[in-house]
Amino acid sequence: MRTIVLRSVGVAAIVATAATVWLGLWVTPPDQVQGTLVRLLYLHPPIAWVALYLAFGLSALASLLYLWRRTRSLFWDRLAAASVEVGVVFNALTLVSGSLWGRPTWGVWWTWTARLTSTALLLVLFVGYLALRRVPADPEVRAKRCAVAALVAFVDVPIVHFSVDWWQTLHQKASVLNATLSPTIHGSMAWTLLLGFVALTLVFVWMVTVRYDVEVMRDRIGNQELEVSLAERRAEGSTGAVNTPESSSDGIASGEAGSAEPPVGGPGHSTPVRLAAPEPTGGGR
Amino acid sequence: MWRDALLIAGKDLRIEARSRVALWQVLPFSLLVLILSAFALGPGPSTLHDAAPGLFWLAVLFSTVLATQRSFAIESGEGTRDGLRLSGVDPAGVFLGKTAAVAVQLALLQVALWAGITLFFGVRLHVIWLAVVASLLATVGLAAAGVIYGALSAGLRVRETLLPLLVLPVLAPVLLSGSEVWSAALFGHAAAGESWLRILAPFAVVYVVVGIVLYGPLQEAG
Amino acid sequence: MKYVDAGYVICLSVLFVYSVSLWWRRRRLARAVATSDVSSERGRDREREG
Numbered sequence: 258m259r260t261i262v263l264r265s266v267g268v269a270a271i272v273a274t275a276a277t278v279w280l281g282l283w284v285t286p287p288d289q290v291q292g293t294l295v296r297l298l299y300l301h302p303p304i305a306w307v308a309l310y311l312a313f314g315l316s317a318l319a320s321l322l323y324l325w326r327r328t329r330s331l332f333w334d335r336l337a338a339a340s341v342e343v344g345v346v347f348n349a350l351t352l353v354s355g356s357l358w359g360r361p362t363w364g365v366w367w368t369w370t371a372r373l374t375s376t377a378l379l380l381v382l383f384v385g386y387l388a389l390r391r392v393p394a395d396p397e398v399r400a401k402r403c404a405v406a407a408l409v410a411f412v413d414v415p416i417v418h419f420s421v422d423w424w425q426t427l428h429q430k431a432s433v434l435n436a437t438l439s440p441t442i443h444g445s446m447a448w449t450l451l452l453g454f455v456a457l458t459l460v461f462v463w464m465v466t467v468r469y470d471v472e473v474m475r476d477r478i479g480n481q482e483l484e485v486s487l488a489e490r491r492a493e494g495s496t497g498a499v500n501t502p503e504s505s506s507d508g509i510a511s512g513e514a515g516s517a518e519p520p521v522g523g524p525g526h527s528t529p530v531r532l533a534a535p536e537p538t539g540g541g542r
Numbered sequence: 543m544w545r546d547a548l549l550i551a552g553k554d555l556r557i558e559a560r561s562r563v564a565l566w567q568v569l570p571f572s573l574l575v576l577i578l579s580a581f582a583l584g585p586g587p588s589t590l591h592d593a594a595p596g597l598f599w600l601a602v603l604f605s606t607v608l609a610t611q612r613s614f615a616i617e618s619g620e621g622t623r624d625g626l627r628l629s630g631v632d633p634a635g636v637f638l639g640k641t642a643a644v645a646v647q648l649a650l651l652q653v654a655l656w657a658g659i660t661l662f663f664g665v666r667l668h669v670i671w672l673a674v675v676a677s678l679l680a681t682v683g684l685a686a687a688g689v690i691y692g693a694l695s696a697g698l699r700v701r702e703t704l705l706p707l708l709v710l711p712v713l714a715p716v717l718l719s720g721s722e723v724w725s726a727a728l729f730g731h732a733a734a735g736e737s738w739l740r741i742l743a744p745f746a747v748v749y750v751v752v753g754i755v756l757y758g759p760l761q762e763a764g
Numbered sequence: 765m766k767y768v769d770a771g772y773v774i775c776l777s778v779l780f781v782y783s784v785s786l787w788w789r790r791r792r793l794a795r796a797v798a799t800s801d802v803s804s805e806r807g808r809d810r811e812r813e814g
Contacts, residue, residue, distance in 0.1 A: 274779075278772060297771045304775065346782050350775050356661070357771040367661050369585030374577075381574050388566040425585060460779060467786045474793035481800040484808075492810040 267463045273456030280449040288446075294361060295446070301354040303453040307461045308351050309376070312344025313383065315465070317411035320404035334400035335476075337407055339468035341386050343461060348380045371422035378417050382410035396476055543754075546632045550639025555646060557616050564647045568608045572651055575601040576658045587664055594663040595724035598655055599717050602684070605651055606713065607706045609644050610688035614696045623696070627761055637689060637757035641750070645685035652677050665728050672735050673727035676742055680720045683746035687712050690753050693760045715745055 281299035288295035319337035322328045355373070356366050367373065386406045390399065558564050579597045583589050590597075617623050626636065656673075659665055667673055691709040695701040719741040726735025 274776075278776065282768075282772065293768050296768045300771065300775050346778065350778055354771050354775055357767045357774075361767050365587070365664055367664065368587070369580050369590075369662075374580070374585075377577055381570055381577065384566070384570045388570065391562070391566060421581075460783075464783060464786060467783075467790050471786065471789050471793055474790070474797050478793065478796055478800055481797070481803075485800070485803050488808055488811045492813075 263463065263466055266459055266466070270456060270459035270463050273452060273459055277449060277453045277456045280445065280452065285445045285449050291362070294358060297354060297358045299446075299449050299453045301351065301358060302450070303457040304347050304354060305351040305376075306454060307457045308344050308347030309379070311458065311461050312340050312347055312465075313379065313407075313411060316340040316344060316383075316407050320407040323400055323404045324408075331396060331400060331476075334396075334404060335469055335472040336465070338390055338403065338472055339465045341383050341390075341407060342468055343464045345380065345383050345387060347457075347461070348376065348383065352376060352380065369421075371418055371425050374421045375414055375418040379410070379414050382413060383407075386410060543632045543635045543638070546635025547638035547642065550631065550636050551642040551646075552639075554613060554616070554640060554643035558643070558647065561616075563612055564609060564651075568605050568612070568647070569651060569654055571608060572601045572605040572655055573658050575604055576655070576662055580662065590663040591665055594659045594665045595728055596717075596721045597663070598652075598659050598724060599680075599720040601655055601658075602648065602652060602680075602720070603710065603713055603717055606644075606648060606684045606688050607709060609647050609651075610685075610692040610709070611702065611705055613640055613644050613689065614692045614701075618696075623761075633758035633761050634754040636761070637693075637753045638750075640692075641682070641685045641689045641753065644688060645681050648681045648685060649677070652681065667727055668730045669727040669732045669735070672732055672739075673724055676720060676723035676727070676735070676739060679739065679742040679746050680716050683716055683742065683749055684713060686746065686749035686753050690749065690756065690760070693757065715741055719745075 277299060281296050285296070285299075287293050291298075316337040319333040319340065323330070323333035323337065352373075355376075359368070360366050386403060389406050390403050392399075394402070576597060579593070579600075580590060583593060617626065627633075656667070660667070688709055691705060691712070695705045695708060698704060719738040722738040723735040723742070726732055726738075
């Protein structure tokens with residue numbers, strides 16, 4: 258049942274996106290003010306909407322639900338992680354598409370306005386979340402850490418936005434042109450834009466669902482590999498060789514401490530200390 | 543020595559390829575430094591444009607500290623460093639290998655940072671060869687000096703705070719010359735830049751040689 | 765106009781490549797889960813015998 262729903266969402270997403278592109282690139286007329294550039298605005302706002310509100314909003318909500326005891330479940334943590342990853346991709350695309358629109362419009366690829374600055378910072382903040390997530394740890398510990406990171410990141414953005422807005426007005430620099438869609442929005446343009454929102458929302462739903470599955474399976478594999486090695490060790494019985502699990506710590510200074518390969522997820526997954534280099538060379542030059 | 547160097551460099555880079563710490567932590571950090579510079583200096587495009595070369599090298603320097611710390615953190619597990627020493631690998635080879643691995647990471651980082659300053663600060667590289675040569679020389683020097691000091695502080699518990707304090711003053715000449723050369727390369731006056739290369743080159747040579755000579759005793763001390 | 769074309773190409777190809785990578789990751793993991801199930805079964809059997 259779920260597979261069918263997911264597949265139909267996927268198909269709908271592809272169809273809607275293709276329709277948006279067709280309408281956006283060929284059917285709709287060029288704008289009175291912006292000319293052909295308006296075509297980018299069938300993609301850019303929907304992408305931004307998905308990134309900022311859908312993806313990161315969902316991850317913040319899910320993180321909150323994880324942290325709240327009554328609804329605590331790894332489901333929320335995994336959903337948040339999936340949403341963040343998809344959100345980061347969309348965030349990056351927001352900046353790229355925005356830049357491509359801005360270059361011919363304003364003459365520059367980038368400008369430090371409140372909106373762009375806070376969007377860029379948002380990207381870095383959630384990339385940080387993804388980096389944090391990659392550090393091997395017990396799933397509950399990792400979930401708690403990441404949930405906090407997601408919420409802090411989400412809360413920081415309005416702060417940045419307002420402070421940078423204030424910063425902008427203090428340093429009254431060269432005015433940034435605020436180009437808008439022409440006042441009389443041609444019917445087909447409005448519909449195309451709406452379709453764009455729908456299409457990319459469908460894309461988002463599909464992506465998060467698949468990414469969620471990936472997250473679930475990853476954790477499961479990690480646990481199963483641990484189970485296998487524990488079982489094997491117990492079966493070996495009195496071989497005696499006890500490998501003390503490397504303490505998982507975060508941060509650069511003591512990343513994957515001592516192991517040549519990072520452990521796969523499960524708690525206390527022990528790896529004997531070994532170098533990737535095979536045999537010692539007898540000091541030969 | 544060279545074969546050992548290749549071995550160690552391969553090991554370090556392979557660890558990085560699997561754990562991707564430099565990619566997920568050091569790279570975002572360096573771009574973050576650029577973004578924060580904009581917060582510090584204000585949004586005015588001309589200020590940022592003029593400060594771009596200095597900010598680029600500042601970001602590179604801070605990233606060198608991180609990359610170096612990481613280079614030694616991967617061996618901080620119990621027995622790893624002893625294992626390395628006892629395996630009979632030539633210490634000079636270890637030094638060269640580790641330096642090479644860090645240098646590769648720094649070089650790739652600089653490419654990303656160059657894209658960053660082009661995008662964020664609106665600068666354009668006019669004298670490409672000058673910038674590339676300067677970066678290559680500087681990278682070797684930064685990596686070599688970093689690895690020496692990294693080894694020095696490796697065993698210590700205060701290494702996170704000690705390493706930056708020790709190594710950053712040493713790297714100051716690279717910051718200065720690098721900024722000057724890149725300023726020349728970005729704003730078009732090549733001749734002024736070339737003379738600064740004369741600082742970057744000896745810096746690199748000196749620290750590589752020092753490393754080759756001193757790494758053995760350094761390892762023993764750690 | 766080249767900016768518009770670049771924009772569409774970049775956005776669509778990134779979305780496409782990412783979707784494919786997600787689909788492929790899920791497939792690879794699903795297979796790994798299947799074989800992992802088998803080996804953990806075996807491990808538990810061995811443990812019972814051992």
